[in-house]
Amino acid sequence: MATETQRSTGRRRNPATRATILATAFAVVAELGYAGLTIEKVAARAGVGKQTIYRWWPNKGALVLDAVLERTAGAGSDGAPAELPDTGDLEADLSAVLVATVEEFADPDFDRALRGLTAAVIEDAELALAYRERLDGPMRELKKRRLRRAQEAGQLDPDVDLDLAVDLVFAPIAQRWTERSGDLTPDGARTVVRHALRGLAAP
Amino acid sequence: MATETQRSTGRRRNPATRATILATAFAVVAELGYAGLTIEKVAARAGVGKQTIYRWWPNKGALVLDAVLERTAGAGSDGAPAELPDTGDLEADLSAVLVATVEEFADPDFDRALRGLTAAVIEDAELALAYRERLDGPMRELKKRRLRRAQEAGQLDPDVDLDLAVDLVFAPIAQRWTERSGDLTPDGARTVVRHALRGLAAP
Amino acid sequence: MATETQRSTGRRRNPATRATILATAFAVVAELGYAGLTIEKVAARAGVGKQTIYRWWPNKGALVLDAVLERTAGAGSDGAPAELPDTGDLEADLSAVLVATVEEFADPDFDRALRGLTAAVIEDAELALAYRERLDGPMRELKKRRLRRAQEAGQLDPDVDLDLAVDLVFAPIAQRWTERSGDLTPDGARTVVRHALRGLAAP
């Protein structure tokens, strides 16, 4: 569902159709949630035959993953941002990123769509792999890059594993979102970053 | 779905039926996952009419929550453990708890059942509330109680919010589980605890 | 469902309950038809337990038969009329009876209730027997009595079978009702009687 190979002959895949389907899928999952999303509904709303969806996506999860990817990639003018901010102040930079995330969660459409995708990912190991490779992975790479620079600057414990560092900084807020538990505010985010970084600081 | 008020007359609810349904629901979600769980399947396997399930649980999510609760409550002899270990060594105590969690995740049945419940919780706000009150809440209370004692003993920053502390210690491992990302090993758990506590320590 | 033997001891059957159930059953079948009639609905509307209905009637058909019987019996002041009119003018007398029948069919409640009963009777041989014995039979006896007097007075072919005579006079209108085919008017009824009697007259 990631890279479709080019067919040699016959009518080619219509990119506009692909875009319509993904936009419709996003809209449906945003409105009705993952459980309420149906291939038939997407096909009907997109004015597309069911087969056209089944031809290119193996299941709901793959479709929603692509739909969310298409939307997040389209956010920046030229796709995803190439780099996290680096002002030299690590705490401020990470706080800014986390605050941005919190603000994204505040958009009901994005919230519901991402909840749908996450629900699918939890149960479907194969989809989880795709999710990590195509959505979470690139973002995590950016985070690690920023943290590596901090580590090289001596702001972080040189022995700490960067994946652990990412988890410590970002997981608490993510979990509050999934479980709708703690407060999901900019201030809450900043407090998390402060303590997480204290735990990762050079001893 | 928790406390049903007593009806004045008529035949009473059969507790054995309730237990059978919950046990069957757990088995089904453990075997087929949340998406593969069907009220019809549970009814058929439990030898019960569908209406008997719909009479007492409004949807799949509520049923699975009760099924998981019934199972975890039944784990200890007298229900849930009243208190987290307190040897005086905070890091060791929390590590023990997190390692136990990691080991629970290793049980495929428990893993799939909990994944099912979590998937439902992510999408259903009402269920999320019940989940927090009945499953997550009591456990979090225990954790906070242990941390409060440490805080009073001067082992933790006296200004830190205990909910934040819980999140910082436990969220990273939880997220690794949902996203099947980082390693879910006892050693990984211990490393998380070490750095999280360093971030929460008295300055 | 007809004659219940007296039990030696214990609480007796409440006749008011019986009446309420039958009245409710009639109302329900009049409103919703036989297919829409439900023991549960009757029980609920009558404010009665389902078991109380099942205790005394084996099925919907028996209940509806009793309900219709109760209603038709209650029509006359002292129950069913003991005799058909006998003015000496056979054609006029039979026309009067048939016109009365046509007018009964015009009452929507009675129409629907009787349709319900008839639908049940067509499929249920046992109920058909009870229907003949308790509803159709007595009425047919009255008709035959009137025709016998006419036959003895030489107004009818002495060789004609009286059951055949009843069928010839009354079946055409009955069939128009069941099939909603020909016109169900007093004039139509009178025309049927005229030709039927011509076919039964002494040669």
Next chain:
Amino acid sequence: MATETQRSTGRRRNPATRATILATAFAVVAELGYAGLTIEKVAARAGVGKQTIYRWWPNKGALVLDAVLERTAGAGSDGAPAELPDTGDLEADLSAVLVATVEEFADPDFDRALRGLTAAVIEDAELALAYRERLDGPMRELKKRRLRRAQEAGQLDPDVDLDLAVDLVFAPIAQRWTERSGDLTPDGARTVVRHALRGLAAP
């Protein structure tokens, strides 16, 4: 349920499926009666999805009507007989037709199927209309045609309405069948015809 308009595109209705469903429906109603007929049972026995039945028939009644029609139409090699017998002897001709009807009633399958249809027709006014137009109507037309020739030949009262004539001849036997009352024998049929014709004869 009679004439489906042609759709512009998409897969066409499979006529073999239609035939299988109708044959199965006839078999089921013949075996279990109308009350015992279930869309689910028909679907299962026919190896067909329920939706395929609901797509083309709005309810049990319409299905059974089509099933009976398909069967009776398929009786003759080229469908229904185009004309009633006409030997010049009206009484003999009508007797032959009625005797044939009585013999059809003797076939248990046909009897139960037709009882099912009739039960549905009694309660459902819309179905009754379809029944008259598609089953009863054509047959009645044939009967009227035969009677009209007799009327023109001076064998019948020139003033008598032909619909009344049909009712007088055929309703008595039909009613005996529905109510399982009088005898349903060839001799009984002949006696009915004799007296009915006497009542319709030229004065």
Next chain:
DNA sequence: GACTAAACGAGACGGTACGTCCTGTCTTGAG
């Protein structure tokens, strides 16, 4: 007056069927 037994309301229960929705596949004609 206490005891016994059935009638009665209420409603849980194992089932069956309803009519609808969706799945994933297949077929048809148009492009």
Next chain:
DNA sequence: CTCAAGACAGGACGTACCGTCTCGTTTAGTC
């Protein structure tokens, strides 16, 4: 070869009733 349309077998949904089964209460009789 793609695509929109839509038929198809299958299966689950959540609801409505079925007829049976407790329950606790009420009402007669019998002792």
